[in-house]
Amino acid sequence: MSVIENIKMALSSLRAHKMRSILTMLGIIIGVGSVIAVVAVGQGGEAMLKSQIVGEGNTIELFYMPSDEELQTSPDVMSPFTQEDLRAVESIPEVTQVVATSSEFGSVRYRENTLDSSITGINQAYLDVNELEVASGRNLLSADFLGGRRTAIVSASFQEELFDGKNPLGQVVYVHSQPVEIVGVLKKPTGMLAFGTNDMYLPWNTWRTVFATNDISQVTLQADNAEDLQKAGKKAAGMLNQMHHTEEAYQVMNMEEIAAGIGQVTRVMTIIIGSIAGVSLLVGGIGVMNIMLVSVTERTREIGVRMSLGATRGQILFQFLVESVTLTLIGGAVGIMLGGSAAAIVSYFAGWPALVSWPVIVGGLLFSMVIGVVFGILPANKASRLNPIESLRYE
Amino acid sequence: MIRLQSIVKSYPIAKEQVNVLKGIDLTIRQGEFTAIMGPSGSGKSTLMNIIGCLDRPTSGKYLLHGERVSQLDENELARVRNRSIGFVFQQFQLLPRLNALKNVELPLIYAGKPKKEREELAIDALDKVGLSDRMNHLPNELSGGQKQRVAIARAIVNQPDLILADEPTGALDTKTSIQIMELFTMLNQEGTTIAVVTHENEVAEHAGRIVLVRDGILVQDDRTAVNKGEDAE
Numbered sequence: 001m002s003v004i005e006n007i008k009m010a011l012s013s014l015r016a017h018k019m020r021s022i023l024t025m026l027g028i029i030i031g032v033g034s035v036i037a038v039v040a041v042g043q044g045g046e047a048m049l050k051s052q053i054v055g056e057g058n059t060i061e062l063f064y065m066p067s068d069e070e071l072q073t074s075p076d077v078m079s080p081f082t083q084e085d086l087r088a089v090e091s092i093p094e095v096t097q098v099v100a101t102s103s104e105f106g107s108v109r110y111r112e113n114t115l116d117s118s119i120t121g122i123n124q125a126y127l128d129v130n131e132l133e134v135a136s137g138r139n140l141l142s143a144d145f146l147g148g149r150r151t152a153i154v155s156a157s158f159q160e161e162l163f164d165g166k167n168p169l170g171q172v173v174y175v176h177s178q179p180v181e182i183v184g185v186l187k188k189p190t191g192m193l194a195f196g197t198n199d200m201y202l203p204w205n206t207w208r209t210v211f212a213t214n215d216i217s218q219v220t221l222q223a224d225n226a227e228d229l230q231k232a233g234k235k236a237a238g239m240l241n242q243m244h245h246t247e248e249a250y251q252v253m254n255m256e257e258i259a260a261g262i263g264q265v266t267r268v269m270t271i272i273i274g275s276i277a278g279v280s281l282l283v284g285g286i287g288v289m290n291i292m293l294v295s296v297t298e299r300t301r302e303i304g305v306r307m308s309l310g311a312t313r314g315q316i317l318f319q320f321l322v323e324s325v326t327l328t329l330i331g332g333a334v335g336i337m338l339g340g341s342a343a344a345i346v347s348y349f350a351g352w353p354a355l356v357s358w359p360v361i362v363g364g365l366l367f368s369m370v371i372g373v374v375f376g377i378l379p380a381n382k383a384s385r386l387n388p389i390e391s392l393r394y395e
Numbered sequence: 396m397i398r399l400q401s402i403v404k405s406y407p408i409a410k411e412q413v414n415v416l417k418g419i420d421l422t423i424r425q426g427e428f429t430a431i432m433g434p435s436g437s438g439k440s441t442l443m444n445i446i447g448c449l450d451r452p453t454s455g456k457y458l459l460h461g462e463r464v465s466q467l468d469e470n471e472l473a474r475v476r477n478r479s480i481g482f483v484f485q486q487f488q489l490l491p492r493l494n495a496l497k498n499v500e501l502p503l504i505y506a507g508k509p510k511k512e513r514e515e516l517a518i519d520a521l522d523k524v525g526l527s528d529r530m531n532h533l534p535n536e537l538s539g540g541q542k543q544r545v546a547i548a549r550a551i552v553n554q555p556d557l558i559l560a561d562e563p564t565g566a567l568d569t570k571t572s573i574q575i576m577e578l579f580t581m582l583n584q585e586g587t588t589i590a591v592v593t594h595e596n597e598v599a600e601h602a603g604r605i606v607l608v609r610d611g612i613l614v615q616d617d618r619t620a621v622n623k624g625e626d627a628e
Contacts, residue, residue, distance in 0.1 A: 005504060012492060013492070016492050301488065302490055304488075305488045305489075305490060305501075306501070306505075307449075307473065307476075308447070308449060308476060308482050308488075309476070309477065309482070309501050309502045309505060309549070310473050310474065310476045310477020310478070310502055310505040310506065310553075311473060311477075311505050312469070312470045312473040312474075312505075313469060313470070313473075314470070315505065388449050389444050389449050389450055392484065392488060
């Protein structure tokens with residue numbers, strides 16, 4: 001007797017008592033649904049936290065943290081990155097972009113007004129990695145970077161404070177007594193927590209002339225994906241340490257460790273809450289067992305008839321087992337759908353991705369089957385142990 | 396075909412072993428139509444359960460087709476019931492949620508026959524009992540006589556050697572009873588061995604042999620045919 005035959009038979013028996021079957025399934029639906037929802041919300045939260053650490057641009061910053069010893073022995077420790085460093089890091093195959101910036105805080109003069117502002121020299125890659133959206137005027141162009149032209153873009157807050165809101169485009173300001181022309185104004189930052197800061201961005205070559213130094217204060221790498229990024233970061237740090245004869249002065253933050261740490265925390269949370277939800281699944285399973293026991297008693301005569309027609313005890317056992325597994329499997333499938341929807345709604349309001357992954361779905365279905373088998377085996381066993389003669393006489 | 400030798404069956408009732416069958420010797424040959432009669436409590440149902448392989452004797456030897464059935468395990472007994480025996484019950488014992496055709500198909504499912512073959516054989520069997528026009532009806536849409544005919548179709552669908560009927564007309568009116576017994580007679584003429592348990596003389600009249608059981612022993616075995624004088628009650 002085939003499994004399909006048994007499943008068809010099980011479905012028809014379940015259909016014969018629709019209300020009872022649905023109510024029994026409800027226990028499984030709520031149990032599976034709540035576990036799925038908890039896991040999906042948990043995994044979504046984990047993914048969100050991880051993506052926030054790694055950042056959307058797949059970038060990693062190189063740190064320069066020399067030890068005290070190294071500070072004393074190396075002559076060039078005060079200038080963390082050089083042009084050679086930059087070129088060396090660019091040659092790493094996994095690296096797609098190298099962003100170099102140098103920053104100083106200084107005063108900027110326009111006619112008789114001065115303003116304290118951060119003045120940042122950026123290379124062209126900076127514009128690819130960080131979005132600087134220009135509200136008026138134009139952005140910095142290749143020609144500005146390559147030629148070291150004396151052009152700059154400034155933040156909206158810079159414009160308001162130094163130019164009193166007037167049009168700054170084409171105006172010349174002085175940084176360290178060096179003239180620089182404003183060519184663009186950035187958009188105001190949006191969002192509740194964003195507040196305007198005074199910023200000025202110069203092409204790196206210009207910055208170098210203005211401040212008369214070749215130092216690069218910050219280097220950020222970009223790669224195609226998180227895995228390459230981690231690899232590239234390690235290679236870059238190793239390379240720079242070698243070039244500068246330092247032990248561990250150049251470092252990258254180990255994103256994997258941090259992400260793994262966060263993953264650990266969220267996973268433990270998910271397991272704790274999931275286990276609580278799992279209790280309802282246990283209750284649902286007991287409900288299935290209860291109803292299957294009732295069903296076996298009610299169908300005593302059917303069992304007797306089947307046995308007299310040649311059903312073995314094994315076949316009777318299998319029939320009732322298939323019935324309880326069918327019950328829990330349907331409940332599990334509905335539970336996964338409802339749990340997934342609930343997770344989607346929660347995630348929508350929490351603002352992170354809902355992750356109902358395939359392993360969770362397959363795991364949920366398998367677990368429903370296991371529940372069906374575990375709680376179905378007792379009633380099925382009872383059915384298979386009935387005496388055919390007495391069963392045929394059962395009223 | 397059936398050979399029972401000193402069959403004893405005892406049940407434990409209140410810590411005592413009560414012998415329901417006290418040494419039955421009975422041989423039924425292929426193609427015979429036997430009526431097993433006896434008052435209630437005589438042990439005739441127990442005898443039938445043993446012949447039908449639903450129960451095993453406490454002691455004694457039961458040979459079916461030369462096979463020592465009394466030594467088979469439960470799974471093998473199930474196989475024997477499926478292949479060699481067709482049951483007809485007083486209360487029809489049709490599964491209420493299955494239509495006539497599906498009910499008749501049941502033994503074939505346990506015989507492992509594929510779906511298409513099952514359907515063909517079941518339709519043939521229903522045809523034989525004259526119910527091919529009712530095969531999609533549920534049991535509660537059929538009359539008592541029709542139900543019993545579906546049950547007979549179910550009993551013969553796997554082409555068993557033996558049909559065992561336990562009070563097959565007990566729930567039917569006289570006219571329908573005669574039709575059912577005529578059906579048995581017809582099947583017997585086609586070569587099927589039939590054993591009917593009954594306490595009605597009218598039913599026993601159709602049989603070529605009447606076996607009388609009383610207090611767990613065989614008291615009379617009349618092969619000459621109809622026994623009108625002996626009151627089974």
